Amino acid sequence: MWLEFFSQATINGLDISDFSDVEIPRATIFQADQSDARRLTEIAEEVGPFDIIIDDGSHASAHQQVTLGALFPYLKPGGLYVIEDTHWQPERSVERREGIETMLTIFKRFSIYGESIKSPYLSDERCREIEQNVVRCTFSHPFVDENARPQKRSMIRDISRRVLKGKSRQSDQRLFKLIILEKKAMEDRSGFETTAVQMTCDAV
Numbered sequence: 001m002w003l004e005f006f007s008q009a010t011i012n013g014l015d016i017s018d019f020s021d022v023e024i025p026r027a028t029i030f031q032a033d034q035s036d037a038r039r040l041t042e043i044a045e046e047v048g049p050f051d052i053i054i055d056d057g058s059h060a061s062a063h064q065q066v067t068l069g070a071l072f073p074y075l076k077p078g079g080l081y082v083i084e085d086t087h088w089q090p091e092r093s094v095e096r097r098e099g100i101e102t103m104l105t106i107f108k109r110f111s112i113y114g115e116s117i118k119s120p121y122l123s124d125e126r127c128r129e130i131e132q133n134v135v136r137c138t139f140s141h142p143f144v145d146e147n148a149r150p151q152k153r154s155m156i157r158d159i160s161r162r163v164l165k166g167k168s169r170q171s172d173q174r175l176f177k178l179i180i181l182e183k184k185a186m187e188d189r190s191g192f193e194t195t196a197v198q199m200t201c202d203a204v
């Protein structure tokens with residue numbers, strides 16, 4: 001799918017499962033646990049920096065935070081960092097037990113309420129680096145079909161407005177579970193933006 005979507009790109013995948021016997025032109029799949037920051041850094045040193053990073057791995061909040069901390073420095077200026085399923089934590093997960101926040105909560109607080117990024121899995125230095133280098137934070141739903149029923153489209157428009165006004169409800173979270181962080185291209189960080197959009201199926 002990614003080869004088709006990024007038809008000119010070299011793709012570096014990373015998965016906890018071993019795909020070493022799979023040979024795909026333009027793609028390499030590294031075996032790694034995304035909660036292992038040192039291994040992520042090793043891989044990024046080998047094949048980075050990257051134009052786009054997509055975290056669609058375990059979806060565990062802690063893993064997403066470790067991965068962001070390790071890979072954000074390897075995102076090129078002007079690059080995009082995409083995280084899927086930022087709202088979800090399994091019932092009996094360590095995150096729930098230990099009160100670890102979801103990525104959605106962390107980035108809503110940062111981009112809508114202007115609060116600092118905080119995570120037990122990110123150093124203060126990395127949090128500041130992310131704050132200073134993200135120029136746009138987009139909350140999106142990946143599976144809204146262009147042909148969705150008009151009621152559904154208007155419901156999503158209403159929720160988008162609520163998200164942008166910082167008045168989203170708990171039930172809205174599920175609809176804006178995909179976050180796209182845009183890294184600044186130049187020194188100037190003027191015009192930080194928060195957007196809530198609906199993406200069409202064929203755009204993901």
Ligand SMILES: C[S@@+](CC[C@H](N)C(=O)[O-])C[C@H]1O[C@@H](n2cnc3c(N)ncnc32)[C@H](O)[C@@H]1O
Pocket residue numbers: 014015016017032033034035056057058063
């Ligand atoms: C939803 S699938 C997405 C697959 C792939 N990222 C893609 O975009 O097509 C989730 C994948 O994450 C992998 N995964 C689960 N836990 C992981 C972890 N801790 N570290 C790295 N990959 C993990 C699974 O083996 C599975 O292939």
